[in-house]
Amino acid sequence: MSLGKDHACVIVRAYKGIALVDTWTDSEIDLTVADYFAMLAEELAGRAVNKAARYRALAELIPRSAKSVERKHQNISAVMIGFGQPWIAGLKPARHYQLALEDGVQRWLDAHPGWLKPNRSAGVAQVVADTPRLWIGPPPTHRNEPPPVDPRLMAAVAMKYDIAGRDERNSALGRAGEAVVLHHERTTLVDAGRHDLAARVRWISDQDGDGFGYDIASFDQDGRERLIEVKTTNGWERTPFHISRNELAVSRERHDDWHLIRVYNFARRPSAFALRPPLESYVELTATSFSARFV
Known part of the structure; x- marks a missing residue:
């Protein structure tokens, strides 16, 4: 009824x-x-x-x-x-x-709809300045502490209301998360004495556009490439996220270099964890849309 x-x-x-x-x-x-x-x-x-x-x-x-x-x-x-x-x-x-x-x-x-959107007028530099140093820990599946609620029930709510899609469409949130990760990468290299590599870190999605399968081109301290895809949410660490077919393809083709950094709790105190290919080791991948053609 x-x-x-x-x-x-x-x-x-x-x-x-x-x-x-x-x-x-x-x-x-x-x-x-x-x-x-x-x-x-x-x-x-x-x-x-x-x-x-x-x-x-x-x-x-x-x-x-x-x-x-x-x-x-x-x-x-x-x-x-x-x-x-x-x-x-x-x-x-x-x-x-x-x-x-x-x-x-x-x-x-x-x-x-915009109650938690980062302030675009503040600019990237201000977003970074207002954000504490990013802490990157292990993914939630590798931690010992129990979640506050049943993740399966919360995942069902998130799917019902397409929370992953809402975060994906929030371009201001995504850009702010990328800026924070970019700053983290450069600062980490500078702290390690690799000013040369820090100067070469590139914000791909901002400077070159989308479609490369990653957002930031960075480096490990030994000079090896780090291709970083950033996914940001204001929610908890287990909030579902969208990943494109191209991003998934690049993760498989460049599996030694590709990293997914999941930034969560962005509105309060941003934290993060990293996932390495294959992503199926950490998450369940579910097709959310299909291409339809006449035959």
């Missing part, structure tokens, strides 16, 4: 063996999601947020209990991971949420 915008979306949860019905309308969800993003914007700007006061204020408006509002905010944290968005520190993602929350977050993002 299809529910209208202001009809109740129902979930059932167990409490002391009794099934209780917790109903939140789309209007209540929209207010709660908007409040969440307002709090997140304050936090990302480095301003303190009184979470308890925000819960009480929203609880009076909806009306709901402050504890219920807090729990809903934790649910939104889980949804934000699936959407490839940062989430509020201290609001541990709570996985068991009503599906209507996903649509509520989607509505907010559709109404505010």
